[in-house]
Amino acid sequence: MSNVNKRLFKEKIAKVAMQVSGITITGSLFFIIGTILYKGIPYLSWDIISQVPKGGFYMGKEGGILNAILGSLYLATSSTILATLLGVPISVFLNVYVKSGSFLERSCKLLFDVLFGIPSIVYGAIAFSIMVWVGIRASLLGGIITITLLTIPIVVRTIDELLRTIPIDLKHVTFSLGATRWETAKICLKYIKPGVFTAILLAFGRAIGDVAGVLLTTGFSDNLPKYIDEPAATLPLAIFFQLSSPIPEVQGRAYASALVLTFIILVIVICTHLLASKQRKHKI
Amino acid sequence: MSWRLLKDKLIRQSFAAMLILSLVVIAVILIGLGLKSIPLLRAEDLGTILTESVWSPLNGSFGFFPFIMGTVWVTFISLIIAVPLCILASTYLVEYADDALRKMVLPLVNVLAAIPPVLYGVWGVLFVVPFLSEYIAPIVGAETTGYTVFAGGIVLAVMIFPIMVSIMVEVLQTIPYELKAASLSLGATKWETIVKVILVKSRPGLVAAVVLGISRAFGETIAVLMVCGNIPQVPKSFFDAGYPLPALIANNFGEMMSIPLYDSALMFAALLLFTLIFGFNLISRIILNRLEGKA
Numbered sequence: 001m002s003n004v005n006k007r008l009f010k011e012k013i014a015k016v017a018m019q020v021s022g023i024t025i026t027g028s029l030f031f032i033i034g035t036i037l038y039k040g041i042p043y044l045s046w047d048i049i050s051q052v053p054k055g056g057f058y059m060g061k062e063g064g065i066l067n068a069i070l071g072s073l074y075l076a077t078s079s080t081i082l083a084t085l086l087g088v089p090i091s092v093f094l095n096v097y098v099k100s101g102s103f104l105e106r107s108c109k110l111l112f113d114v115l116f117g118i119p120s121i122v123y124g125a126i127a128f129s130i131m132v133w134v135g136i137r138a139s140l141l142g143g144i145i146t147i148t149l150l151t152i153p154i155v156v157r158t159i160d161e162l163l164r165t166i167p168i169d170l171k172h173v174t175f176s177l178g179a180t181r182w183e184t185a186k187i188c189l190k191y192i193k194p195g196v197f198t199a200i201l202l203a204f205g206r207a208i209g210d211v212a213g214v215l216l217t218t219g220f221s222d223n224l225p226k227y228i229d230e231p232a233a234t235l236p237l238a239i240f241f242q243l244s245s246p247i248p249e250v251q252g253r254a255y256a257s258a259l260v261l262t263f264i265i266l267v268i269v270i271c272t273h274l275l276a277s278k279q280r281k282h283k284i
Numbered sequence: 285m286s287w288r289l290l291k292d293k294l295i296r297q298s299f300a301a302m303l304i305l306s307l308v309v310i311a312v313i314l315i316g317l318g319l320k321s322i323p324l325l326r327a328e329d330l331g332t333i334l335t336e337s338v339w340s341p342l343n344g345s346f347g348f349f350p351f352i353m354g355t356v357w358v359t360f361i362s363l364i365i366a367v368p369l370c371i372l373a374s375t376y377l378v379e380y381a382d383d384a385l386r387k388m389v390l391p392l393v394n395v396l397a398a399i400p401p402v403l404y405g406v407w408g409v410l411f412v413v414p415f416l417s418e419y420i421a422p423i424v425g426a427e428t429t430g431y432t433v434f435a436g437g438i439v440l441a442v443m444i445f446p447i448m449v450s451i452m453v454e455v456l457q458t459i460p461y462e463l464k465a466a467s468l469s470l471g472a473t474k475w476e477t478i479v480k481v482i483l484v485k486s487r488p489g490l491v492a493a494v495v496l497g498i499s500r501a502f503g504e505t506i507a508v509l510m511v512c513g514n515i516p517q518v519p520k521s522f523f524d525a526g527y528p529l530p531a532l533i534a535n536n537f538g539e540m541m542s543i544p545l546y547d548s549a550l551m552f553a554a555l556l557l558f559t560l561i562f563g564f565n566l567i568s569r570i571i572l573n574r575l576e577g578k579a
Contacts, residue, residue: 007473014475018376021369025449026389028442029396032407039410086302093299108303110569115310117496117565118558119503121530125554126313129320129547152306180292202398209400212505215534236402240506243409258406262399269395 033262040259043252049260053222065257068238071225075140075218075234076208079147083203086148087155088189088196094156095163096171096185109160115153120213123149128216140225140232143218150213151203158199162192162279194279198272205268209261211236235261317558320551327545333552339516346549348556353518354433354526358508359501361437361522366444367494374452375478390453397446405510408439413511416523426523431513433526439507444497451496451572455489456482458575489575492568499564503557505530529553 051064090112098105127146128138136142166188174184189196211234219231220241235257242254324333324346336347377386416438417430459482467477483490513525514535533553536546 007476011473011475014478015376015380018372018380021372022376022381022389024369025373025396025445026392028445029392029399031411032399032403032442035407035411036403086306089299090303090306093296093303097296097299108307110566110573111307111310113569114562114565117499117503118561119505119530121503121505121533122317122554122558122561123313125533125551126316129551130316149309180288182292182295183288185295205398205400209398209402211400211402212530212534215506236400236506239402239406240510243406243510254406255410258403262403265398265400265403266395269398272398273391 033266036255036258036262040255040262043256044259045256048253048256052224065233065235065238065253065260067222067224068233068235068257069260071140071218071221071232072208072235074225075143075147075214075232076204079144079151079207080200080204082144082148083151083155083207084200087152087199087203088159090152091156091159091163092185092189095160096181096188112153112156112160116157118153120146120150120210124213124216127213131217136229138217138219138231139229140218141228143214143232143234144228146213146217147207147210150210151207154203154206155199158202159192159196162195162199163188166191192279194275198275198279201268201272201275205265205272208264208268209236211240235264314558317551317555320548321555322548324545324548324552337518341543341546341549344545346545346552348529348553350516350518351527351529351532351553354512355502355528355530357433357519357526358436358440358512358528359498361434362440362444362501363494363498365438365441366448366497369441370445370448370452370493370497371483371490374449374456375482377449377453378456379474379478379482390450393446393449396442397450401443401504401507402510404439404443405507408435408507408511412438421523424523426521428523429513431511431525432523433512433519434522435511436508436526436528437522439511440501440504443504443507444500447500448493448497451493452490455486455493455572455575458489459485488571492571492575495564495568499561499568502564503530503561505534509534529557533557 047062048064049069050066051062052067053063053065094105094108098108123146127142127149131138131142170187170191171184174187179187214234214237218234218237220233220237221231222233225232239254239257239261242250242257245251245254327344328336328346333346333348334352335349336345337349338345338347339350377389381389412435413430415430416432416435417428420434421428421430463481463485464477467481468474472480508528509531512528512531514527514531515525516527516532517524519526533550536550
């Protein structure tokens with residue numbers, strides 16, 4: 001009997017350990033956001049998000065990070081659009097046009113899965129050397145191309161997962177009615193429409209938060225981004241630079257900037273969540 | 285009719301072209317990295333580069349050993365922290381938790397995945413680094429600024445939580461109910477069933493999840509760079525500063541142009557990262573695809 005008690009005791013300990021690890025993992029999210037809120041809120045002001053850096057900004061004088069916010073939005077928006085324009089067709093091609101289960105389909109999907117894990121610093125490094133080789137300097141354009149490369153696998157993978165959930169009957173029915181593959185593809189896309197926006201938002205979130213890819217290719221600038229061939233500031237990079245400053249005011253602004261980025265990411269996450277629940281209810 | 289077929293054909297060809305374009309870009313990346321690394325590999329042989337520990341580009345000596353060890357240390361520390369936590373938490377989610385809890389926790393874990401690396405870095409600098417230097421280091425009698433491989437490991441551990449938990453949960457859900465029922469009906473407690481049946485059966489999938497975590501940890505640049513100290517030395521303890529490979533690339537790319545072989549060395553670092561991560565990802569994806577096919 002004591003043996004049974006011992007085993008049941010072990011069971012209890014294990015359960016507690018599991019609960020503790022679950023709480024640690026979920027808690028770390030709130031902890032990170034909490035830390036940034038706690039440190040950032042005192043420094044947040046309208047000036048920070050509405051002005052560009054003025055003289056002596058990096059010494060703790062007046063100014064804001066509007067240049068970085070706009071730069072990041074431009075960069076993330078354009079590369080997300082490009083990645084969607086390339087990624088959605090690739091995914092549709094692999095799921096509707098290519099024979100399912102064929103070598104081409106399986107190897108391409110595997111490749112995009114693997115590319116999904118390639119870190120942005122590698123993309124950044126190679127893009128930088130190509131830019132040096134061609135003779136382009138660090139610019140918004142360079143950043144857009146790098147981040148597009150980075151986000152294509154995300155779009156392809158997410159759309160692919162959605163297309164796989166389409167009942168095979170739906171495809172068969174459309175084919176049997178005499179539809180061409182493109183017409184079937186249009187129906188499939190209609191079926192996963194809210195999910196496509198989820199994929200776009202995921203790509204946008206990744207694009208706006210990336211540092212390593214833009215560090216080498218986009219450069220930094222205190223002006224508002226006007227031309228695509230000029231360096232532009234990005235929000236994560238602004239956080240990084242300001243945080244490494246020894247001056248407390250500048251560091252404070254880094255916290256406030258981190259708060260702005262957190263806010264943008266949370267908005268994206270909430271939209272994604274809403275769309276995902278819409279996808280579950282969505283029917284043709 | 286023929287217009288519809290023509291349209292279909294045109295679209296097929298343009299979509300195929302986009303696929304080929306993206307594959308070509310990947311090939312260009314790989315070839316570019318290879319070509320750029322050749323000058324360094326000509327100047328010294330691969331073995332020396334990987335094991336030499338002196339990094340002094342001005343004198344033309346490029347020893348990657350400190351950086352490789354820096355990466356190994358932070359990855360190792362993050363795995364020690366993350367693997368047990370993730371296995372326990374995902375088992376709980378699959379075996380004990382009810383639907384409501386699962387539906388609440390998994391989206392939260394996904395939010396963790398959406399947080400940009402730089403914010404993890406900010407958290408590391410604001411919390412982990414001071415916490416280590418003020419509370420943990422005195423306990424073990426070490427003196428440190430807190431900018432250590434340990435700090436890097438902790439930040440990385442939190443960063444690899446989401447990918448490991450989401451894959452482990454998927455893997456654990458593929459275990460057939462009959463196996464569990466058989467074990468429970470023989471009188472095993474739930475925990476014994478988990479240890480002796482479920483975890484054994486799902487081992488390949490769990491390994492794949494860990495390998496994906498490792499490759500995420502290898503490539504993480506900015507968050508680690510912010511908390512690791514960035515001193516090119518071989519770390520000897522948890523409280524030494526380290527200098528992982530991605531940080532090396534990020535920190536030095538701007539200034540390398542004037543020094544011979546410097547850019548080649550950094551490209552070699554990128555190639556090294558690319559190959560390792562590509563290989564790791566490939567292996568674990570193949571394992572996971574097989575499991576999915578079986579289920």
